[in-house]
Amino acid sequence: MVEVLAGAAIMNRFAPALARLTGSVAPAVRLARRRPVFLGLLLSASVLVVMVAALLDARRDAWARASDASANLARALERDLSSEVRSIDLALQAVADTMAYADGERISPEFRRLLIMQQVGATRYLDAVLLLDDDGEVAFDSRQDAPAIPADLTDRDYFAAHRDRADLGLFVSKPFRSRRAGGQWTIGFSRRLSRPDGSFAGIVLGVIRLTRLQATFEDMQLGPRGSMTLLRDDGLVLARTPFDERNLGRDLSHAPAFRRAQQAGVQQFVAISIVDGVERFYTQRHFEGVPLFINVALAVHDVYSAWRRKAAVIGGVTLLLVGAMAVLLIRLHRELGRRQVLEQAARSSETAFRLLTENSGDGVCRLDAGGRRLYTSPASEAIFGRPAEELVGRHLLDDVSPEDVSVVRDAIARLREGETTTRIEYRIVLPDLEQVWVETSLRAILNPVTGRAEGIIAVKRDVTERKALEGRLAALARTDGLTGLSNRRAFDEALALEWSRARRESTPVSLLLLDVDRFKLFNDTYGHPAGDACLRAVAGAVAAAVHRPADLVARYGGEEIVVLLPNTSAAGAEMLAEQVRAAVEAVGLKHTANLPLGVVTVSVGAATALPAADPDLFAEALVAAADAALYSAKHSGRNRVAVAASVPPPAALPPVPAEEEVRLAAVAAYEGPWFAGRGKEELDRVTRLAAALLGTPIAAISLVGEDWQEFVSRVGLEQAGTPKDISFCGHLVASDEEILVVPNAALDPRFSANPLVASTPGIRFYAGAPLVCPLTGQRLGSLCIIDQVPRPALNPSQRALLADLAALAVDALAHRRAPIAALV
Structure with a gap:
């Protein structure tokens, strides 16, 4: 009892000092616990700031994406439609050339219809081609179902424009209801026809139905209030989506959007539409070489609609998360002391590590910095075929297949040099000498002071079955089924x-x-x-x-x-x-x-x-x-x-035609100084028609002599001829084929080693029709078309067209034939 009282007296003596010490330590502990709360609140505020900045950046991105998408769409439409308008113009020019050639009834009406229908079929939008004489009467209509009733078209703008101006070129009409196509809305493309003296002879008119163009516009995704408009340079509306018949032919030259579009260098701008009052973001593109331009307009409201929905969702979710974070921070403040103690205990305890590894299906090893095992989990026994105790102390390389030692050694070296993790696959050798594949993830254990690797954690799993499956799949990919x-x-x-x-x-x-x-x-x-x-x-x-x-x-x-x-x-x-x-x-x-x-x-x-x-x-x-x-x-x-006698094989020589001397005599009638310049214009016209109608970059009319093939007319070729022994036309002259077609010369044994094929760029496609002398029946040469890329074989209609053009070439060559006296 005396000792208890003595102890109490001592405590009473030191009580004031203990109280002062407790009072000084408690605020420090409270400050240490409140610091994460303050940091959490600061982090929450930062999240809100970042969220607002991200949403504003997303708003700018939405506008940029809309700008890019609108520009890309306008560019694609401009290129597509501009290309189609140029194709229509080329078709009209070809028809005009055909009509000029047809002057004097040298081409039959049936062949003229065939040529014009070829042009109609070569374009995507062209619905029909009409020929109007100088009185505005329809002389020809390519539509089979066109009414036969006469129609005076002198009141149309496409007729009056060419009648009044001889230098107009391609003219694009305003939309009109066709009198010959059931009142359908139509746009006309026209060119002038002139007589040899330059006087007005009528027009050639290509028409497209507006429904075709409108269908293309309506396929574009422009948003609920977007629009797309095709206009002439003078502001006349040719087509527009959303479709409204009242807008066709409307003059928008006074509209603010049109005035902005006409400013030099302006391709994108924001303006309010005069048509429906909607504020839109316009992208306009002018057609190359054609008095047309197109604008793609996205409603400003539509551009930001997706962003507004996203901002509402992201903002709401972020506010909820920040609120939840605040609640968690308060709970963290209450539990911080206990959690810190538990975390420190977990880091310093080997028990937690062993608990994880011993319950894992993967083999886990702890290695020293040199690669020697300090600990292995029980699952390693199934992988290595050895007890875990036997694996401890062995080096990682001791069980590796000799072929893969360098792979493992390099991985360990990389961890020593500063890498923190790496993954490798290699083979290990089991005690029975069987080899299995393992996939190993290596993680360096870094010294907190020096930052250098002082150990390695290796996690292994057996992937032998997966590697076998990969091998079987690789074999299947290289095997014919x-x-x-x-x-x-x-x-x-x-x-x-x-x-x-x-x-x-x-x-x-x-x-x-x-x-x-x-x-x-x-x-x-x-x-x-x-x-x-x-x-x-x-x-x-x-x-x-x-x-x-x-x-x-x-x-x-x-x-x-x-x-x-x-x-x-x-x-x-x-x-x-x-x-x-x-x-x-x-x-x-x-x-x-x-x-x-x-x-x-x-x-x-x-x-x-x-x-x-x-x-x-x-x-x-x-x-x-x-x-x-x-x-x-x-x-x-x-x-x-x-x-094979040689590699590469020699080029196949053209066979010698039967009655070669007779044939060469017939060819000689078309060669020599007496025909210089005669019939050249007609031959060139036939050659251009062949290239245009059959869609190839090269066409030529050849005369095949004894050693040389001469191109008496050519389009797309620089050389005036080739040696006969490498000429494609030489094969045609010596054969009895009506048409010689070579879809891919590189795959044809007759031509694969031909220098004209092996050169760069070489011939790949050839099609030729023979030129038959009307007096002797001998083959003089050919009318041929050529391309430097493979093409499909000609269909029956194309073969017939090539033969007809060859007959025209023979007719033109008649002007070059020498008089009999010149050959004597």
Whole structure:
């Protein structure tokens, strides 16, 4: 009792000092707890400021996006419509040229209709072409259903404009209701027709229905109050969306928007529409070379409508989040002390780390900075096939496959040099020597003082099944689904690789290209399922005949199979080609249409190249040579092997025509000094018509002599002629084809090695009709059209048109024929 009283006395003595100490510490603790609250409030205010700034920036972005979208739409529409108007103008000019050529009834009415219908079909909006004489009467209407009743059109602005001015060029009319098309709203494009003395002979008129143009406008998404208007330079409205018939032909030259549009350099502006009073953002574009312009107008209200909805949502959500943050800050203030203690305990406790790792399906290891394991989780045992205790102390590289050691070593080095995380995939070797793939995420444990890595956390998982699946998918991507052979993509990659290796090591590379004989007849006879089975059988026979691991058998396309033979001589390639051919024949698959054997056979083309011998030689030349050899094998009787003599193959020479001396004598009648300048204008007109009507950049009229082909008229060509032995026209002259069409010369064995094809830019498309001498019946040359890109083959109508134009060229050449006395 005495001791208790003594202790109480001591406490009473120090009580004032303890109270002062407690009073001085408590405010510091309260300040430490309030500081996060103040910071939180400051953060909330900052969030609000950032939110307002972001919304204002989004408002500016909405206007910028609308400006860009409007500019892009106006540019696209201007280019499309400007191109279409130029196409209409070109069509009208072509019709005018045709009418000038038709003067004197040199062209029949039927052929004239064909030429004009070609022009109508070449444009997207053009509805019809009419010819009006100088009295305003309709002399021709391309519409089949046009009424036959006469119609006086002298009151139309498109007629009066050309009647009063000879230099007007293309004229765009105001919208009008057509008297010959059921009162439909129509816009006219017209050009003047003149007589040889320059007097007014009428007009050629192209009309488009306004509904077509209106449909294009209405497809554009301009918002609920947007508009789009097509105007003449004088402010006359030609078309507008939203559509209102009262606005067609309306004069807007006094409108503020039109005056702004006419100011130099102004393409975008804001103005109030005089039509409906809506404030809009206008983007206007003037048509190139045509007195038209278009404006795209977005309502200012529509531009910001999406932004207003977004601002309302974002602002409301942000205010709710800031309010929730304030509530959480108050709760944080109450719990801060306890949470700080708990967090410090968690950081200093190894128990939490072990709890996480021991309940994870991934293997977790802790390593020192050198890569030696300090701890491994139980899940690591299933990955490494070793007890966790045995793994502790082993270096990370001890279990890595030798092929992947550099991958792991480099990852550890990167962590030492400053990287904090990295992810790698590599193989590990199990105790039974089996290898499995693992994916490992490595994270550096940094020293808080030095900032250097003092340890590594490695998280591993077994990805062997995923890697196997990726390998199977990669194999499927390189395999033909029907035959099981490698596909075209795998062949192209292998050819490029082997070509580079052969050039590097100065070794030959060979190629076999084989094609199933008369495969189309097989499909027609037995059906396509049997055809697929036939291809699988042929593929199996070819693959069985090729034994070297480096050789590649692939499906090249259709019924063609290719065999790539690295480091193989020409003799070896020919021997293997014969073995492949015999192996397919030995299958004995019935093919009654493949006479005389009655079984499935193949034709094989073989080619060998030495890439190191010619730095300019490319792998495509080897394929072309094999393809030319295959072509030779098929045309020599099939079921045989043909070997290319060279790579690339030589250009095929034109065959010598029958009765060549007679033909050359007929050509000589059109050559010589006596015809200089005679009929040239008519020939040039036919050549221009051929290029325009058949849509090619190049057209020519040729005379094929003994050694030289002369272009007596040409469009789009600089050279006056070519040697006969490389001319396409030489092939046509020596054949009996009515029309020679080569859709892609690079893929045609007759022309693939032709210098005119191999040059840059080379010929790809050719179509020609022969010029037949009316006196001797001999082929003098051709009227041909040419393009430098592949094109589809001509349809029957185009073939007939080319033949008719060739007949016109022969008629024009009659003016160049020498008198009989000149040839004696």
